Amino acid sequence: MARTFFVGGNFKMNGSKESIKTIVAGLNEASLPSDVEVVIAPPAPYLQYAAELVTAPTVTVAAQNSFDKLSGAYTGEIAVNQILDVGAKWVILGHSERRTILKETDEFIASKTDVALANGLGVILCIGETLDERNAGTTLDVVNTQMDAVIAKISDWSKVVVAYEPVWAIGTGLAATPEDAEKVHAAIREHFAAKVGAEAAAALRIIYGGSVNGKNAATFNACENIDGYLVGGASLKPEFIDIVKSRE
Numbered sequence: 001m002a003r004t005f006f007v008g009g010n011f012k013m014n015g016s017k018e019s020i021k022t023i024v025a026g027l028n029e030a031s032l033p034s035d036v037e038v039v040i041a042p043p044a045p046y047l048q049y050a051a052e053l054v055t056a057p058t059v060t061v062a063a064q065n066s067f068d069k070l071s072g073a074y075t076g077e078i079a080v081n082q083i084l085d086v087g088a089k090w091v092i093l094g095h096s097e098r099r100t101i102l103k104e105t106d107e108f109i110a111s112k113t114d115v116a117l118a119n120g121l122g123v124i125l126c127i128g129e130t131l132d133e134r135n136a137g138t139t140l141d142v143v144n145t146q147m148d149a150v151i152a153k154i155s156d157w158s159k160v161v162v163a164y165e166p167v168w169a170i171g172t173g174l175a176a177t178p179e180d181a182e183k184v185h186a187a188i189r190e191h192f193a194a195k196v197g198a199e200a201a202a203a204l205r206i207i208y209g210g211s212v213n214g215k216n217a218a219t220f221n222a223c224e225n226i227d228g229y230l231v232g233g234a235s236l237k238p239e240f241i242d243i244v245k246s247r248e
């Protein structure tokens, strides 16, 4: 089954109206491939602004987080319906920065994933091991455990994109090699097939994140289990467009 290539841009806590306008204008003016889905994730205050600026037909907007309750006394949290209300279609959940800095657990991420999907958002679900876990040889245990928490909670995976992001590769300039990334992606898909089913596994998009840039993106082109990228730092730069076009 053909899986639509997916490139996400995670702006993290960076940007201003001016810089976001420039990035979106760059995407709108570029002749982007029609078969690549592009999702940009600006900080929450700029979701509506970004969504209203986008005219490129293949580009939509994601929030960087959402809560697992729909309304109420949860100061500072953002509800799924509010994200939809301002024109965004996706949310990034389980990013390693939230797992480590904000101490989000697998169960909480699974609960947020469940609520986001049930209320109409697509979910970019991030998983990945730390350097210590990699050095201990537990990469697959870690990512499979992270996946299992969500597998236990949801049954429809059609609106989920899994982002395999080794923590040691995020923001370090040290991307995983295509061979290493492909091995982990294949193992994630195999584990998912065993737990959820072969058809869902064949359809599941598993994207790679961790120091992807305009130069190295195409080095992953031969990896049959890599269905796109989640891009941090480089998504703030013009080279993001090169990444979107890297399969051309």
Ligand code: PEP
Residues within 6 Å of the ligand: 010, 165, 169, 170, 171, 172, 173, 209, 210, 211, 212, 230, 231, 232, 233, 234
């Ligand atoms: C990320 O934060 O999701 C990410 C992949 O960052 P970077 O591309 O900067 O490594």
